[in-house]
Amino acid sequence: MALLQYNGGGDWYANPTALKNLALFCNQQLNTKFNTKEAQVEVGSPDLFNYPFVHLTGHGRWVLSDAEAQNLRTYLEAGGFLHIDDNYGLDEYVRPALKKVFPEASLVELPFSHPIYHQKFNFTNGLPKVHEHDNKPPKGYGLIVNGRVVCFYSAETDLGDGWEDADVHNDKPEKRAAALQMGANLIQYAFK
Numbered sequence: 190m191a192l193l194q195y196n197g198g199g200d201w202y203a204n205p206t207a208l209k210n211l212a213l214f215c216n217q218q219l220n221t222k223f224n225t226k227e228a229q230v231e232v233g234s235p236d237l238f239n240y241p242f243v244h245l246t247g248h249g250r251w252v253l254s255d256a257e258a259q260n261l262r263t264y265l266e267a268g269g270f271l272h273i274d275d276n277y278g279l280d281e282y283v284r285p286a287l288k289k290v291f292p293e294a295s296l297v298e299l300p301f302s303h304p305i306y307h308q309k310f311n312f313t314n315g316l317p318k319v320h321e322h323d324n325k326p327p328k329g330y331g332l333i334v335n336g337r338v339v340c341f342y343s344a345e346t347d348l349g350d351g352w353e354d355a356d357v358h359n360d361k362p363e364k365r366a367a368a369l370q371m372g373a374n375l376i377q378y379a380f381k
Contacts, residue, residue, distance in 0.1 A: 199249035207352035248278035270379035317367035
């Protein structure tokens with residue numbers, strides 16, 4: 190897995206300990222063999238294809254050039270998976286960026302019965318709420334291409350914050366556990 194670097198001014202590097210902890214948790218719970226040293230990859234790089242799962246987060250602006258949009262499209266059509274986690278402030282840029290990648294597809298809210306919520310861990314009420322910002326429920330959206338969810342977008346939850354080292358946000362252990370479990374579900378779903 191890798192952290193996706195993007196242009197536009199958003200802080201793609203937010204949550205620096207998140208993927209390391211998610212990798213470690215998945216290695217323990219799913220018997221994966223992830224390297225716990227975080228990899229970073231630019232959205233327009235051919236190296237993107239070396240990572241079947243990429244994670245994008247941040248608080249601000251995300252824009253794609255035509256070449257980056259085409260590279261991301263090719264990656265997703267070839268079997269790659271993108272998880273976008275709004276770390277608060279990214280939401281207004283997600284849909285326009287994804288529209289540039291797949292003009293013919295739109296994000297749809299996934300029902301709580303969707304398999305992404307029922308992998309190793311069951312989330313009968315959808316995404317867990319990690320951090321509160323606007324008093325809105327957490328939302329999970331999928332970008333479905335050729336019958337497959339190629340991108341999962343989590344909003345109003347801050348999953349990546351829950352993956353961070355315990356002393357970063359001082360979240361309760363049960364919040365961190367739920368965030369890591371949902372992250373493991375994303376990994377398990379993406380690798381099926």
